[in-house]
Amino acid sequence: MNYDYTVIGGGVSGMTSALILAKQGLSVALVEQSGQLAPTIRGFTKKGLFFDTGFHYTGGLGAGEPVDLFFRYLGLSDALEKVAFREDAFDSFRCLEPPFVFRFPCGYDRIRERFYEVFPDECEAIDTYLSAVREQYHSVPYVNLDMSEVSAGFSTVHGPTLQEFLDRLTNNRLLKCIFSMHCFLYGVAPDEVSFANHANVAGSYYESVNGISGGGLKLTEIFEEQLEKAGVHVFRGQEVTGMLLSNDGAFCGLTLKDGTNVSAEGCISTIHPHRLLEIVPDSVFRPAYVSRLNELEETASACILYAVCSGPIEDLVGSNIFIFPEPDFTCFYKNAAVEKRPMYITAAGGKHDGEKAKHGFIAICPMSKEQTKPLVDPVSQERSANYKLLKEEMSEKMVRSIKASCPEIAEKIIDITCATPLTLRDYTNSPFGSLYGVKHKIGQYNPMPVTRLKGLFLAGQATTAPGIMGAMMSGFLACGTILGHEKLQKELKQCRPEG
């Protein structure tokens, strides 16, 4: 078996990378360890209700926006049906003490107006924040397709942190908490994330908010169709165990667990950087780079509830709820008790079958690494003896917390399934079961697409950003490094919708 390129990891980054390369006429093999592509976002069905596990909504999918262009470029658009979120409230911020609700409308202008109405004394802070977010977001490569130099620079690694930025703007705790609530979407606390990285994610949602009919499962199925059409050879259920090097030390292939060698000129690895180190021959990377990859910090993990409900939940139709026990924007991902932690609630399902419609929700409560420890047996790294008990306890605490904050939702619960950080670990193949893999935080230099091993390139959210947009963008950045950014950017521009 001989290919131009191999791609390791069949998640969104890997499928995107494989499709881009195949579109250029290159022969591509995509290797996924799980029996199915994109196991993290395929979701599952319980009692007839579909629960999305990795893709709830995205920014950047409005017509002509980055994700929309990526979908068009890869041939995914025609089969996808966008589901717009509520224009007057795609996300609701609910503070318990003091009781306070803020509804995020769609689009910068509406968001600005809403903030002006609710915080009339904070117009300057609101203007400064929103302008800075928009400017930063539009300076991101592949968001801005006219950038001549594609480089992340130091701005995302150095300050200011989001917290420092907001502390300079205002003393209003509620306002700062609302500005920073989308930390949930990348899993890093405001005192650790750079303002730039916050803006890169939040900025996309401030422009437009969409889901996809059928969710992550549908997205995966459409990817699979296109991969087949493009002639990408997909290896499912195959673990990569090693890399082959040519006599001059360049990448020349992969070894799979069953002993198969897959020869190729080049490779894009989209797996967790720690896992990459397990398959790259020892002599390839220098100690400094190995330490850097090994020491990359992970985002927080989470306890996730999947609830089947007796009837529709009005507040979750085209809208999500962010619960904050108090307006403390430093409470993200700290070792606080469940009832003191923020929570994110989104609707399950998404298909409306009239009277037969099933209803439910997904609630996500962040957990720190420290809080995850009792779940794991320190020797075997498998589930500890107390695992089941602890899981039940967490599940009960989350239900109690939802009862306190959203009684109208809690009273409809008829069935609960709980996922722990270990569930996430097993599905995402990440060492600790973090929600979003490697952190993007101040002072941490995440790996770039180019590596010291000739022919080996990196993509995946560790290199760029989390979410569908971050994952897809990482594929474009890695492939742009191989094919030329100018060429890819030009081809993307040609996909812009007319008008």
Added chain:
Amino acid sequence: MNDQEIIDLINTTLANEFELNIDDMVPGAVLKDDLGLDSLDRVDMVIVLEKAFSFKIREEEAIREIHTLGDIHNFVIHKKQEME
């Protein structure tokens, strides 16, 4: 820490972390041509120096201007002086 101690720590740290021969670590050594440290190694050099000297390097422009091992010595000595 005097200047010579700083220089020695830089040389041994870089030699270990980038698998270089300590005898090649002379001030005039050009990073790219003599030590094989190219743009791909820049970020790792920054991290290694940050760890060794417990400071944060934010001078992106200054880092780009570094071409020889002697430039690194001077950069770190200057930065240590600034911190005192």
